[in-house]
Amino acid sequence: MTTDAWGDRVLSRFGAAAGRYDSASMLQRAVAWRLAGHCRRVGVPKGLWVDLGSGTGNLADALESHHPGQQVLRLDGSDAMLRQQPPSVRTQLWDLRQPLPSWELSPSLLASSFCLHWLDCPEQRVKQWLNRLQSGGWLALALPVEGCFPQWHQASAQSGIACSALAFPHHASLCGDLESEQLQFTQQLHFTTSAINLPQLLKPLRRVGAGSSRTQALPVQDWRALQRCWPDRDDDRRLRLTWVIQLLLIRR
Secondary structure (H helix, E strand, C coil): CCCCCCHHHHHHHHHHHHHHHHHCCCCHHHHHHHHHHHHHHHCCCCCCEEEEEECCCCCHHHHHHHCCCCEEEEEEEEEEECCCCCCCEEEECCCCCCCCCCCCCCCCCCEECCCHEEEEEEEEEHHHHHHHCCCCCCCCCEEECCCCCCHHHHHHHHHCCCCCCCCCHHHHHHHCCCCCCCEEEEEEEEEEECCCHHHHHHHHHHHCCCCCCCCCCCCCHHHHHHHHCCCCCCCCCCCCEEEEEEEEECCC
């Protein structure tokens, strides 16, 4: 039984956002479809496929669409998220802070999108998940990495106000212990959003349940100071925020 207050808070916020997640997760859906497309190109063996941290099923849906006849087990720590999925799919309630469950077969695919960065020691998770694959199996990952939200970090540095954005893992640390032949595909994607003010710019994070921070909540005046120092605006003076998303396909 975990006593991790941070992880509990993350799960609680995602659970509270479950009913609106699909309508607010356009970026997550787009990334999931890209990752699933790359899985099709490398020819993942049939067998047990598992979507780790499936949420409402964006990645599992994309994988099943790209691979007709292949069913994907959707595993998540939020029962509210799993209940958003149709009753015909396979789901498993499981807290990913714990070691992966025992399955009758070793998976030929473990896939995860927008989940790994919420877990402690993501580099260790990569090793642990790889070790659970059958020989020749694949680990497919998509997650925000270091370099995300540069405008937010610059505004914090200029204003002197602590940055409350989540600290994302570095790409090199995720792949540092891999053999060269294991890392079959790597790609960084950049997505930029914009909004008229800072609350609107960060609203999509809160709507999908991704607004948790390890730092103390900032008062309103600090948010206003951050907005005044925001370094990047479009032609309409709207604030811009850039995501850096890492895709990885690793073969055991």
